[in-house]
Amino acid sequence: MSYRIHPSERVRHTIDQRAFLRVLAEHLPVENLLSDPEDLRPYECDGLSAYRTLPWIVALPDSLEQARAVLRLCRQHGVPVVARGAGTGLSGGALPVENGVLLSLAKFNRILAIDPVNRTATVQPGVRNLAVSEAAAVHGLYYAPDPSSQIACTVGGNVAENAGGVHCLKYGLTVHNVLNLKLLTLDGDLLELGTGGLDAPGYDLLALITGSEGLLGVVAELTLKLLPLPETAQVLLAAYESIEQAGEAVAAVIAAGLIPAGLEMMDNMALRAAEEFIHAGYPVDAAAIVLCEMDGAASQVQSDIARAHAVLTASGALSVQTAPDPQTRKKFWAGRKAAFPAIGRLAPDYYCMDGTIPRSRLSRVLAGIARLSEEYGMDVANVFHAGDGNLHPLILYDANRPGDLEKAEEFGGRILELCISAGGTLSGEHGVGVEKISQMCAQFTEAELRLFHAVKAVFDPDGLLNPGKAIPTLPRCAEFGALHVHGGKLPHPELERF
Template sequence: MTTQSTPAVSPERRQQVAAALHAVLPPTCVLSAPEDTRPYECDGLSAYRQLPMIVVLPASEEQVLAVLDVCRRLHVPIVPRGAGTGLSGGAMPIADGVVLSTARLNKIVRLDAYSRMAVVQPGVRNLAISEAAAPYGLYYAPDPSSQIACTIGGNVAENSGGVHCLKYGLTVHNVLRVRMATIEGDIVELGSEAPDAPGLDLLAAFIGSEGMLGIVLEVTVKLVPKPAAARVIMASFDDVTAGGNAVADVIAAGIIPAGLEMMDRTSSRMVEPFVRAGYDTEAAAILLCEADGTAAEVEEEITRMAAVLRAAGAGAIAVSTSEAERLKFWSGRKNAFPAAGRISPDYYCMDGTIPRKHLARVLQGIAAMEHKHGLRCANVFHAGDGNLHPLILFDANQPDELRRAEAFGADILALCVEVGGTITGEHGVGIEKIDSMCVQFTAAELNAFFALKRAFDPLSLLNPDKAIPTLNRCAEFGKMRVTGGVLPHPDLPRF
């Protein structure tokens, strides 16, 4: 575990900010004692922790705007926070800043079954949307593994996906409109409930911006009809390369499964005793391929996928015969992260995206990295869209293992970039991948990111020092050229 070493906040400064916030919020909405702020010291990336100066829990738009006004006047950084399930440190506090939790903004404002949309506040849980829509035969498609706890505001911040994102898309494909507050206290609506909206497509820029551009106040999401039928194929492969190639073969056959996931032997063996899903623990890799639609559509697609998988070298194929069995097959994949605790004290979950055709190559590369860094890795992939989630297993109590795990993760992300991919698919950059941004992007591209940031947040008060590295940082990381002691684009901000 690493605690950020930042200068202590003076008692006078803490008292000044606390007094200003107490003046605009009820006492129960402001937390400042260390025992009260401790639960907010990190998100799901628990290796990095920092106690915030103050935590606020506004319960209305008016209270959010009041907090923004106080922080703007006193020049206090703000870290927006949803449920804290993020895995990249995007919600890790800043020592002299305020954590703004949207947990109390948790109302489903309106559910329109006729138009197939729901208007929700940012603190509404992902799964709660589907639960509310179920009586109308509808649901919200993006389903991260943390959907029972994660909130829609956090999903917007990270552009979350899930096991069904191959067919139904990520958050950005399922959000119609976002109502947000700028640091200046203006309320802006991005997107529209109509098929299109006038002006620049700032909605797509905002989704995935990790709280750096504004505070989410309300989100309009698409709802889709619940399929009449759904079945899952579980295919076993005695070779990881064959399993990776089978993924590309399924897509090349013109099939877009509702879900197409891959787990290696290490993953299967750590999950099976936990959920007893019936996984083949002797297989080098297993694929989970789901078909949904009408009963006839599902039957046809299952038949076609099974033929492709057999041709690709699947040694065994099982097809779910009931809804309960389908959910059981998926339960192992959904519980892969917690199941890692069965075989390792700690794990470091990476998140990179690659072209599907390079799955086998990247798997082979990760296997070589296990020997290089002396650590095990359990591979769990959204294989259909090339989104990798390698779980690097380590013990933080052993000297140097966290550093080696971080170096292992950086090597995986560099390999993703090398094969034409990117350093994140749905977990965001946060603090975890900020150095890897230097590997992927040029100084000019970073300058463009900062220009967008300045347009929304000229004072850099919203989640500063996250997601976008400064050129100085890239130079220190050894991934930016310095000529004659001068960085390119010296006018790039260093905040």
């Protein structure tokens, strides 16, 4: 279905497609410009495939100067432009606009330098996340952020969404692992943000750009922080008879002062699907499992694993397994990383949410999701970066059944509002994109939204960069509030106890 862009978010221009193609062709080879509907079709959506819009034109520059030219010409003619990496995003952040240019960075895919002395990698934005670690491994180094899509997603897209992964609890999100970057503005200017040091004078524009979802500029080059490969890593698998118990166990691990490299959780539906798909050795009768990994020096890992084992056992685990060898450890993690495609085998479609809550409220929020599942009559498989409170409920539905997608969307919105009411936020790593833009009206006040728009206007005064994404207009929020939010409270009486 097409994304329902709010009238206040539309960008209009007067130049026709053929005329603009001729203008672009003065700066890019003709073969780098796509306009035939069949050529445009692969770009009509990202990983959130529920929404589809055919782009007006796709531009595939293969040099910095070509990319600058595209941006300058879009600014000159008032044409909206959406930057796209690998298209693995799950919030519709790279969804094209029907009268705009989709700027693909697929050809910017070179690793420019690996510096083992300073432990950095300088790369173009189209480099795959996993490729950075593969290139650095010969030096005993790796790149820590590891989203589940790391085999395909690009580092430029990771910056746009501030991606995390199963190891972000200990090693941080993308924002904590980028040292500097080069940014193309809509005017085609090249800015260099960040520094090789721990701090720099002036505003922290590097942090501002990370997670800005393509609304402020286009990343052209990045310098990433590399870490030494851990001496050893060990993982525990704990099984629980209730999902609430598992949630309390996660909070107990953190409360004990432990900092796992990864602390993940899966409910029964998710772990069964992953087991049938990967054969990871999961206990399929458990209501939920917790994966807890420690890494570092061998002596420290041995001590931390023993402490974590004691905490998980004391929290009521039915069983706690220690992976006996590296192969079993890899299988445990392979099941978790394959959870999304595995769950895709359970229903024709699923709608993946991404909210974050305080860890202490994990079990209560999970109970709230279960109540909503009963209310909507839709199954939910739950997969979490539990250590940092990042939830990924997957709502199962059938897009071919009339009304199912709309019901799944409404259900997903209520889950996000549940997260907000619990003191959390509506996104942990997938970004807002088009998926969560209306719920932004519940997360932020009018004054805060005005400030967001003021920041965007500094970089993009005409609103041409990725319009209709991430930051809602005040007219959209006025409409959302009139229909959905009453007296400043979210309409969920079951949340009042939070």
